[in-house]
Every structure is written in structure tokens, then in C-alpha cells.
Amino acid sequence: MIINNVKPVNSNQPINIKISDGKIAEISSSPIIAENEVLHLEFNNGIIFPGLINSHDHLDFNLFPQLGSQLYNNYTEWGKYIHERYKPEIAEVLKIPVELRSKWGIYKNLLCGVTTVINHGEKLGTANDLINVFEDSHCIHSVGFEKRWKLKLNNPLKKHLPVNIHVGEGVDLQSKNEIWQLIKWNILNRKLVGVHAVAMTESQAEEFEAVVWCPQSNYFLLNKTALINLLKDHTNILFGTDSTLTSEWDMWGHLQSARKSRLLTDNELYNTVTINAAQTWRLNNGGITQDKDADLVVTQKSSNSDGFDAFYAITPADLLLVIHQGEIRLFDEELLEQLSNIKEDFSKIYINGVCKYVQGNLPGLMADIRKYHPNANFPKSITIPD
Numbered sequence: 015m016i017i018n019n020v021k022p023v024n025s026n027q028p029i030n031i032k033i034s035d036g037k038i039a040e041i042s043s044s045p046i047i048a049e050n051e052v053l054h055l056e057f058n059n060g061i062i063f064p065g066l067i068n069s070h071d072h073l074d075f076n077l078f079p080q081l082g083s084q085l086y087n088n089y090t091e092w093g094k095y096i097h098e099r100y101k102p103e104i105a106e107v108l109k110i111p112v113e114l115r116s117k118w119g120i121y122k123n124l125l126c127g128v129t130t131v132i133n134h135g136e137k138l139g140t141a142n143d144l145i146n147v148f149e150d151s152h153c154i155h156s157v158g159f160e161k162r163w164k165l166k167l168n169n170p171l172k173k174h175l176p177v178n179i180h181v182g183e184g185v186d187l188q189s190k191n192e193i194w195q196l197i198k199w200n201i202l203n204r205k206l207v208g209v210h211a212v213a214m215t216e217s218q219a220e221e222f223e224a225v226v227w228c229p230q231s232n233y234f235l236l237n238k239t240a241l242i243n244l245l246k247d248h249t250n251i252l253f254g255t256d257s258t259l260t261s262e263w264d265m266w267g268h269l270q271s272a273r274k275s276r277l278l279t280d281n282e283l284y285n286t287v288t289i290n291a292a293q294t295w296r297l298n299n300g301g302i303t304q305d306k307d308a309d310l311v312v313t314q315k316s317s318n319s320d321g322f323d324a325f326y327a328i329t330p331a332d333l334l335l336v337i338h339q340g341e342i343r344l345f346d347e348e349l350l351e352q353l354s355n356i357k358e359d360f361s362k363i364y365i366n367g368v369c370k371y372v373q374g375n376l377p378g379l380m381a382d383i384r385k386y387h388p389n390a391n392f393p394k395s396i397t398i399p400d
């Protein structure tokens with residue numbers, strides 16, 4: 015496949031890319047001439063960037079609406095509250111088989127241009143090739159909710175895996191103390207990736223390989239987020255959406271609110287969803303260089319702005335093309351003529367009224383889910399043609 019005339023984020027020089035065997039094979043400043051049978055896409059004023067890496071989600075929880083109606087001191091308080099207050103709502107969503115819920119969670123990510131998601135929880139165990147569902151970490155829920163967490167943390171058979179754990183999700187002393195507990199009990203000196211870290215101090219951050227920042231979820235529960243502007247000097251910062259239980263479905267909305275907080279520079283925030291995440295999870299993507307996996311997104315510019323202003327103004331409706339390991343997973347109707355031969359395997363949807371083709375039968379999946387839950391919580395901006 016050849017992609018001609020796209021501009022990387024923060025550059026005015028268009029580039030041209032050749033993809034083969036799922037990898038970026040060539041990057042050139044002059045247009046690449048396609049050999050006969052090679053798929054060849056020409057863009058005009060498109061932005062290209064690596065497929066986003068969402069470092070925290072619970073794929074099977076994305077049919078829940080946001081649950082909670084006040085602020086909480088910590089996640090255990092919130093957890094107790096929602097199980098008491100929203101018992102019927104929770105039961106209704108859990109009636110939908112977990113496979114269907116997880117498949118929707120994958121689409122939720124793909125529709126935002128995410129090509130790798132780090133799923134927290136039980137391994138899905140189902141093969142999926144639409145995006146990378148990364149499960150090579152050792153998920154321990156949290157100090158508060160995981161039974162026998164000390165034993166699990168010190169399981170020598172899992173020593174080679176990074177520990178992926180919610181930590182310090184609260185504003186009280188208990189939340190700060192649980193981080194010290196985790197550090198103290200990390201006897202095998204395992205690599206720790208801490209999710210949320212709202213209560214984390216700079217000295218605690220030194221003990222973590224990375225912290226996954228989920229600002230929207232934090233503001234919803236606690237009206238406070240992690241001290242990312244300080245923690246960034248002590249650990250690697252990644253970015254996560256968490257599930258729709260505590261945040262909106264659209265990752266671009268998350269990035270926009272994160273940018274507004276000004277806790278990271280535009281470039282630092284960009285790195286949290288690309289190169290920082292690729293390094294922490296040891297992935298061969300997150301950048302546009304030769305031999306990297308061809309996980310790439312092309313969008314149109316939705317505003318007159320340039321550079322990072324243009325990048326952070328993107329919405330899912332602007333996505334023109336999502337490529338995962340060299341294969342097209344989503345494309346805009348604008349490319350239909352150039353891609354008419356691959357259309358069969360794709361289904362048609364609208365995002366905010368803009369027509370997209372996504373691989374697989376998304377309308378069928380939504381219909382299957384509605385058999386179990388007629389009012390399932392799909393985003394209002396996603397519609398299916400009659």
C-alpha cells in the first residue's frame with residue numbers, strides 16, 4: 015500500500031509512505047510511484063500520526079453509562095456507592111454476554127483511531143484482529159479490591175510481566191498510604207505500571223515504571239487528577255480513557271480536556287498516546303519510522319489551525335483512514351472510489367452524520383447487543399443507515 019501526500023503532526027512537509035508486510039517499508043519526501051497491483055491512496059491536506067495507544071480501558075465495561083452522582087474520597091467509596099445505588103442498571107448491562115460487550119469495546123477504540131488498547135481485567139482469550147488488544151501485563155485490580163494481592167504481586171511465575179494496577183485513586187490519606195503499601199510489598203522488585211495515581215507523590219513515582227493518566231475519569235469521581243506536571247520528572251507518563259462507567263466514549267474529548275489542564279506540554283501529551291506507551295509496553299509502533307508496525311491514522315484537518323492545534327481539534331468524524339498492521343480497518347466515504355474493491359468486508363456507519371466504513375459487521379453487533387438490552391448505551395453520535 016502507498017499513502018501519498020500526508021503531513022505528520024507539527025510538520026509542514028508532506029511525506030509519502032510505502033507499507034508492505036504490515037510494516038512501514040519506506041518514507042519519502044517525494045511521491046512514491048505505485049507498482050500495478052499495489053493499493054495507492056492520494057491525500058490532500060491530510061494529517062498522519064501513529065495509531066493511538068490507549069493504555070487503560072476495560073473493554074467489557076463500555077456499555078455502562080457513567081455511574082455516580084456525587085464526589086467520592088476514593089474508589090472503594092465509589093464502588094460501594096454504585097453497587098448499592100445502581101443495582102438494576104448494572105444487572106441489565108451484565109446480561110449482555112461478555113464477548114459482545116468486549117467486541118463493542120474494541121469498536122469504541124477503533125472509531126477514535128486507537129490501534130492498541132491495554133485491556134485491564136480477565137484476558138479476553140478471543141482472537142481479534144481489528145486492533146491490538148494488549149494483554150501481556152499482569153493485571154491486579156487494586157490494593158483495595160484484589161483479594162490476596164500481596165501473594166499475586168509476589169508470584170515468581172509472573173515476574174517477567176509488568177504489574178498493571180489501579181493505585182492511589184482517591185484524595186484521602188488512605189489512597190496515598192496504599193501506594194506505600196504496594197511499594198513496600200513489591201519484594202520481587204517487579205515493574206509497576208500504576209493507573210490513576212491521583213494521590214501519588216514524587217517520591218512514590220520514582221518506584222513506578224510508568225503511570226497511566228486518566229484525567230476524565232478522575233475528575234468525574236474525585237474532581238481532582240494526578241499531579242502529572244510533577245510526576246512526569248520521575249516516571250514515564252501514559253494516557254488512558256478508562257471505560258464509559260466513568261468517562262465519555264470519545265478519546266479525543268479526553269485528550270482535549272487533558273490539554274486544557276496544561277499539566278503537560280502539547281508534545282508531552284502527544285507522547286503519552288504514542289512513543290511513551292510503545293516503550294513501556296514494548297511495542298513496535300507509536301512512531302512513523304521505517305520498520306515500525308504500520309499502525310497509522312490519517313485524518314482531515316477540521317480547522318484552519320496547524321500543528322498541535324490541528325491535532326487536538328480532531329474528532330472521530332474527521333478520521334479518513336485507520337490502518338492496523340498494514341491493513342485498513344476504517345475509512346471515510348471520501349475514499350470509497352479508491353477502495354471499492356475492499357468494501358465487501360466492511361459495514362457502513364455514520365459518526366456525527368459523516369459516513370465511514372468499518373471492518374466487520376458493526377450494525378449486526380449493535381443489533382445483537384440490543385436483543386439483550388434494548389436501550390444499550392451506544393454513543394448518540396454513532397448512527398446506522400436504515
Ligand SMILES: [Zn+2]
Nearest residue numbers: 072134180256
Ligand atoms: Zn480502570
